[in-house]
Amino acid sequence: MKKGMLASVVMIAVFMAACGGGSKNDKATEGAKSETPAAADNSMVAPGAGAPASKGETLEASLDCKTCHKVDMKVVGPSFKEIANKYPATDENIDMLASKIISGGSGHWGTTPMTPHPDLAKDDAKEIVKYILAQK
Numbered sequence: 248m249k250k251g252m253l254a255s256v257v258m259i260a261v262f263m264a265a266c267g268g269g270s271k272n273d274k275a276t277e278g279a280k281s282e283t284p285a286a287a288d289n290s291m292v293a294p295g296a297g298a299p300a301s302k303g304e305t306l307e308a309s310l311d312c313k314t315c316h317k318v319d320m321k322v323v324g325p326s327f328k329e330i331a332n333k334y335p336a337t338d339e340n341i342d343m344l345a346s347k348i349i350s351g352g353s354g355h356w357g358t359t360p361m362t363p364h365p366d367l368a369k370d371d372a373k374e375i376v377k378y379i380l381a382q383k
């Protein structure tokens with residue numbers, strides 16, 4: 248209940264800020280004050296909270312991709328932004344990258360290989376690629 252309230256207060260604040268309105272700031276602050284200052288639980292207010300996640304994003308989040316990839320920072324593998332900038336979202340690229348996620352491999356970014364993901368369905372892999380290629 249409290250978490251839910253906090254999340255909606257934050258969402259309202261974000262929404263207001265996004266719309267350029269400042270008049271409701273008092274209300275948001277009031278709401279925040281009534282919450283215990285205890286360790287802010289940010290789990291409900293991840294960046295982009297409120298925006299419905301695409302299927303590809305949800306799939307990606309449920310897999311091991313994040314151990315090696317972040318949206319805007321190179322980890323073991325290239326960042327999703329780098330990938331999006333390298334490949335235009337054409338059918339051939341989406342198909343090629345989906346196969347690469349399933350079979351793994353190296354050579355396009357260096358010698359570090361990506362682990363294969365044989366249990367991933369091709370269509371799901373394509374959804375993930377579409378999500379990645381949208382991260383420009």
Ligand code: HEC
Nearest residue numbers: 310311312315323324344353354355356357359360361362
């Ligand atoms: C063990 C670390 C690791 C994991 C886990 C991993 N990747 Fe990768 N990924 C890499 C590396 C390293 C590369 C660069 C491969 C190359 O040089 O061709 C890469 C490359 C890619 C590319 C670009 C491929 C190309 O040919 O340019 C995509 C797209 C990608 N990964 C998506 C994913 C997705 C989606 C997942 C989760 C299902 C995932 N990766 C999991 C390490 C990883």
